[in-house]
Amino acid sequence: MKRQRTHAPGRRALSNVGGRARLAGDPAVAKALASAARPPGKADPRALTHGFHAWPARMHPFTAGALIDEGPPGVVADPFMGGGTVVVEALVAGRAVVAADVNPVALEVAWARTRRWSGERRAALVARAHLAVEAARRFRHGKRVDDAIWKTESEWFDPPALAEAWSLAEVLGHTEGPDADLDRMLRVCLSSVLVKASKQVSDSVPVKDAEHAWTPARRVEDWFVAKAEEHAGALAALHRAIRAEGPPRLLLADARRPPDDVGPVAHVVTSPPYPGVYDYAAHHERRYALLGLDAGLARSAEVGARRSVRVVGRADAERHYVNDIAAFLAAWGRHLEPRGRVTLVVGDGQAPDGPIPTLPLIAAAAREAGFGVLASVSQPRPAFGPGRGKRPPGGRDGKEEHVIALTPAAAT
């Protein structure tokens, strides 16, 4: 029997915000994709742990859950996991799950969003957040912010905000033994308030805000404690909702080169970057130094990044995108069960001279990797980016978002 989706009423949808859908391919599968792509108004994108940490272009949890429910039974994989929406929904659906991302912040956020912690552990988290604030105050008393952090971060934070963030990260950064996971969780709580505490415009716009308002003393500490309290509540809801037996397997890995021991996968449900739209490595720049994360793989292996599309231009960007998606499909295709499926949620991209239609690029990549398109649904999405208005069909700015089901070519 199909599980009832239980996201509570509330808030706005993230992506897939409606509009007329174009269906193609197998009619029954296309219809199922279309209904997954249209979260009902009551589907809350912040339910469970979904609202914990910003992630540009995160999937609507309703869409992730519905795609998992409609697809083949068995292990779910998300090779471009971002903040872990698919991972959470797979656990709720009772599935084993393996997921990866090149960005270390993704790994931390997905880890933090998927812990099945007892009430005792959640209470310890909140108590420890308060203790960390006291310890950080003692730690920074009479000290200056570390030179290396000051050098890169002082232009991005007001001095009280930087001192509080740095000292919290320091007291939480070296714990070993049974409390290490509590402090890891608290570092991700700090991560989730860092951009708000900085002069950066937003999580997806990594430039300084000309209208930045001063962040007063104690504000970062207050936000940090409030986030820990809120997350403890969200983890309680997650604890009740999870039906999977074990924890997810989360990897810091390039989707094009997963480890050999991934094991059999029934359904890859994932949202690769939209070509030329986001710059995930740059979006998280405020977090790496403060939280001691190594961004090497994110900087060198991110596919479809805006920074590279701007340098190489449309034709090469499209060619690279096809090659990158084909490489990811071929790599995960090796782990796919014979009746397995790959479902992609991806929006049109952005070149300097206008939108990049993604659907034909995915179809080309699928062919190259030995997959066929089983069905797809495309719908207009709201205007964003510098290419607005340059291509009439589709959405208000000519852009669409697609949900595409692929199967190994022999099964199509």
Ligand SMILES: C[S@@+](CC[C@H](N)C(=O)[O-])C[C@H]1O[C@@H](n2cnc3c(N)ncnc32)[C@H](O)[C@@H]1O
């Ligand atoms: C659209 S986001 C995924 C959002 C995710 N579905 C969620 O709900 O949070 C795309 C992700 O792909 C990751 N990524 C980019 N290149 C990658 C690569 N080569 N291998 C694995 N992940 C990659 C980015 O870091 C980003 O987190």
